[in-house]
Amino acid sequence: MGNKEVIRCLVVDDEHPAIRLLSGYIKKTPGLELALQTTHPLEALAFIKKGLADLVFADVQMPDLTGIELIDAIKESQIKVILTTAYEEYALKSYEYDVIDYLLKPITFDRFSIAAAKAKQRILPLLPVFGNDYIMLKTEYRLQRVDFSTIFYIEALGDYVIFYTTLGKVMTLQRMKNMEELLPKDFLRIHKSYIVNINRIDFFEKGKIVINKKQLPVGETYKSAVKLKFGL
Known part of the structure; x- marks a missing residue:
């Protein structure tokens, strides 16, 4: 029995290239684990409600459910959110919510790593320690x-x-x-x-x-x- 020091990540974006990029970044970042990647925000919402993820990378503009609407739908849960978008004007709106970070596309690995470090600081202290x-x-x-x-x-x-x-x-x-x-x-x-x-x-x-x-x-x-x- 060891410490749970892995953050389960969910990536939701309606663009496949964006999903592939973020999923690749997650896989090569120690302490992060890819739990689900999907182009369907409603699938992401169902996954979150089952308690199967600790951190969500969500695009702001998606069909069926926007990133902001997704945050509203899960605000009673403990899950943390990093928003992604190609539109800088959404940054100010995102900070009205308790998001960990806001990533502007195209997302470099260096910028992703900064957001990942912030996520670890916010999430890992909540996880139990086992002997x-x-x-x-x-x-x-x-x-x-x-x-x-x-x-x-x-x-x-x-x-x-x-x-x-x-x-x-x-x-x-x-x-x-x-x-x-x-x-x-x-x-x-x-x-x-x-x-x-x-x-x-x-x-x-x-x-x-x-x-x-x-x-x-x-x-x-x-x-x-x-x-x-x-x-x-």
């Missing part, structure tokens, strides 16, 4: 160590997750999808709102898991995985 048997969580006032063995379950609450442990609750700004991907195999997603430590389960019956006297529902999407895990 072999613990996770370091950023809370409002400090960085707190939580041992895996002390965790009962994890609950999603908007853009936050709450760790319920033997020592109390710890809340951190984080996506549930990140937790699902990064936690060790002793943790199991049972619901869109819950991940459980299987070593802390008291029993499982009638579509519910009980941990520390707390009944947690098993979502329809996750029932087959839960039954497979327990050989049911």
Whole structure:
């Protein structure tokens, strides 16, 4: 188990040459990973809403959904945005939003690298740090160590997750999808709102898991995985 220091990038532009250029830049930049490239902003929006990207490179002018409209549609999420365009007059408008940077086409690799560095400064501090048997969580006032063995379950609450442990609750700004991907195999997603430590389960019956006297529902999407895990 290591630190998650890779930023998952999404590139959306209605021009294929622009997509190829940015995708190539991402692939040769340490710390960045290309998660999706698409000419369809609605596909990008659906991908973002699934929590599968950390950073979006979005063209300002696109059919169906402009880059500005895309920002409006995802403003409640944690995802960060870098806008791209061939029109300089959109730069001022972009800074009315909390974008990381604004790239004017044609985009050089040097200019891209500056934007990538800004993105790392904004995004990486939000990502959890893992040890072999613990996770370091950023809370409002400090960085707190939580041992895996002390965790009962994890609950999603908007853009936050709450760790319920033997020592109390710890809340951190984080996506549930990140937790699902990064936690060790002793943790199991049972619901869109819950991940459980299987070593802390008291029993499982009638579509519910009980941990520390707390009944947690098993979502329809996750029932087959839960039954497979327990050989049911």
